[in-house]
Amino acid sequence: MRCSSSSLQTNPYFSPPFTMRFVTDRMLGKLSTWLRILGYDTVYAADEDEDGAILTFAEREERILLTRDRDMIREANRRGIRCVHVRGDVVMDQLKELLQHGIDINLEPVPWRCSVCNGVLRKVKDEGGDAILLAKSYVPKDRIGKTEFWVCNRCGRIYWKGSHWLKMREQLKQIKNERKGKQE
Numbered sequence: 001m002r003c004s005s006s007s008l009q010t011n012p013y014f015s016p017p018f019t020m021r022f023v024t025d026r027m028l029g030k031l032s033t034w035l036r037i038l039g040y041d042t043v044y045a046a047d048e049d050e051d052g053a054i055l056t057f058a059e060r061e062e063r064i065l066l067t068r069d070r071d072m073i074r075e076a077n078r079r080g081i082r083c084v085h086v087r088g089d090v091v092m093d094q095l096k097e098l099l100q101h102g103i104d105i106n107l108e109p110v111p112w113r114c115s116v117c118n119g120v121l122r123k124v125k126d127e128g129g130d131a132i133l134l135a136k137s138y139v140p141k142d143r144i145g146k147t148e149f150w151v152c153n154r155c156g157r158i159y160w161k162g163s164h165w166l167k168m169r170e171q172l173k174q175i176k177n178e179r180k181g182k183q184e
Contacts, residue, residue, distance in 0.1 A: 020103065023058045025051075025067040030091040036113040037168060038106050043118060055081060064103065096175055107172045107179075111150045111159055119154025133158060 021041040024032045032044035043063065045054045051072045058065040058081050065076050065083035076083035084101045088094045098105055111121050124132055133139045133149055136158050143149075143160065150159045 020105070021061065021063045023054060023061070023063040023065055025054060025065075025069060025072065027068040028066055028086060028094070031066060031086065031094045033115045034091050034095060035105070036115045036118055037109050039110040039112040040105070041113065041118065051075065055079060058083070066098075092171060092175060095172075096178070099175075099179065107176050109165060109168050109172070111148075111161075114152035114155060114157055114159075116157055117152060117155045119152040121150040121152055121159060124149040124151055124158075 022035055023043045023045055026046045029044055029046060032042045035042040051069065055065070055072065055075055058076070059079060065081055066086050067073060067083065068086050070085065073083055073085045084098060084103065086094050086097055088097055095105065114121060130144055132151055133144050139158050147160050
């Protein structure tokens with residue numbers, strides 16, 4: 001398996017090189033969020049109770065199945081669906097597990113996917129973009145015109161590289177450093 005308006009423009013970083021796409025079961029919500037932050041198309045099957053539906057979706061969409069469910073892993077293997085049995089409870093450990101299973105994920109946050117709904121982000125342009133930003137109470141008004149902002153094409157959530165971005169990069173840097181130490 002292989003793995004809107006004129007004030008918006010397509011993401012300038014890439015037209016996603018990350019061809020790996022994932023589906024996670026309801027036990028891996030935080031991992032879904034982090035994979036989206038890293039730029040991956042990740043469907044979180046939180047509302048889906050039936051394992052068969054998740055497996056069929058993973059197979060049809062050619063997605064890598066990430067689950068904590070041993071029975072689902074057995075069935076995925078039987079059907080030839082690429083999958084990883086995630087055992088860790090902490091999301092940073094879960095990301096390390098993916099790397100240990102040969103899933104070479106990007107370890108740098110990129111403004112490509114909405115961490116909430118998996119929609120594609122678009123850069124807010126200067127002309128006319130202020131109205132989009134001003135409409136959201138959580139957007140730091142003092143940063144408008146001084147920093148880049150992105151908006152989700154599906155849910156309208158706004159993103160920018162603030163202190164939260166730096167904290168995420170620090171957490172990911174620890175994984176990179178551990179990985180680098182093991183390679184030396």
